[in-house]
Amino acid sequence: MKKLLTLTLTLVLALVLVANQASAQQFSKRKQYNSVGVSLNAMNYFGDIVPKPSITSLRFAATRPNIGLSFTHRFAPRISARGSLSYGRITGDDAKAADDTDPDAKYRYNRNMNFRNDIVELSAVGIFDLIENRNNYLKRPDFVPYVFGGVSVFHHNPKGQDASGNFVALQPLGTEGQRVNGDGTYGLWQISIPFGGGVRYKLNKSFDLGFEIGWRKTFTDYLDDVSGNFAPDAQLLTDQAKYFGRGITRSTQGEFARFNEPGQMRGKSNEDDWYIVTGFSLNYILAPRVKSPKFR
Known part of the structure; x- marks a missing residue:
């Protein structure tokens, strides 16, 4: 997946540079x-609290809303740059996502973790149109597919729901023993690589309607506060840390004990989390001011 991502972004950048020089x-x-x-x-995520331990697995019922504002500047017939600010939520729940009859998912079903995470993202991307427009905005094509790629910075704060129904911020707890074992805990400010594609449709001379799907490759495995192994109780400093860090037991017959012993796998620490944003946009074109020639 990493090689595919690198190749895709390199290809998009090469196409952008060639087209930009030519036009x-x-x-x-x-x-x-x-x-x-x-x-x-709509917002979804790929991580440890999904139906299958795979980057392609997501639970559509966990979809949550996302809203955004953007500013775009067109530089060339195929090239634009866009800055965006967005807010949305991702969520996951082992009780609803993991199948207790699946041997590969049963430990996650018994793990019984849950989370929600509100994400504020500021991004800058380059857009490459697959259909060019060498004219002004009034003569732009009616239908334009495009691809994009760039960089973003985002703030997140995963929370878990306790037995009383209250949501508790998980990062300060050190649920995998980070506060004791010297590794420290993860940062709430992170960087991601947004990339994807979409289409724009010209409604009239001033408005475009767009549909877009975009993936965010992050560099953290803690969007869901689950990454490594279960920590010993001695490394969990509060009752809340033990409650969320050791797992909210589902079994009433001690079956869960073999799943949450210290050192046992709590999450897949070798894979970073992703999130995906899919939706519609309405764009208003700011008509450029045309300066009249001066005659003397």
Whole structure:
């Protein structure tokens, strides 16, 4: 997956650079324009609390809303740059995601973890249109597919629901013994690589309707607060840390004991978490001001 991601981003960047060099000189500043947009999206995640221990596995019932604002500048017939600010939520629950009849998922069913995580993201991406527009915004194509890639910074804060129904911030607890074993705990500010594709449809001279799907490759395995192994009780400093760190036992006959012993796998620590944003946007084109020539 990492090699595929690197190859995809390299190819997109190469296409952008080639197209930009070939067309930038033919696209005057009078044809460049800006747009502002709002988006309403669906948000999902890939991680440890999903139906299958696979990056392609997600639980559609765990979909949560995401909203965003964006500003886009068109530089060339195929090239635009976009800055976006968005807010959304991801969530997961072993009790609803893991199948207790699946031998590969049974330990996660008994683990019985849950979380929700509110994510605020600020991103900057380059957009490459598959259909070019060498004219001004008024003569732009009616239908344009595109691909994009870039970088983002985001803030997250995973929380778990306790027996009383209250949501508790998990990062300060050190649920895998991070507060004691010297590794420290994970940061709530992280970087990701957003990439994906979409289509735009021209509604009229001023508005475009868009549909887009975008993946976020993160560099943390703690969007769900689950990554490594179960920690000994001595490394869990509070009752809340023990409650969430040792697992909320599902079995009434001691079956769970063999799943949550110290050192046993709590999560797949060799894979970072991902999240995905899918939805619609409405973009308003800010008509460029055309300066009239001066005559003397």
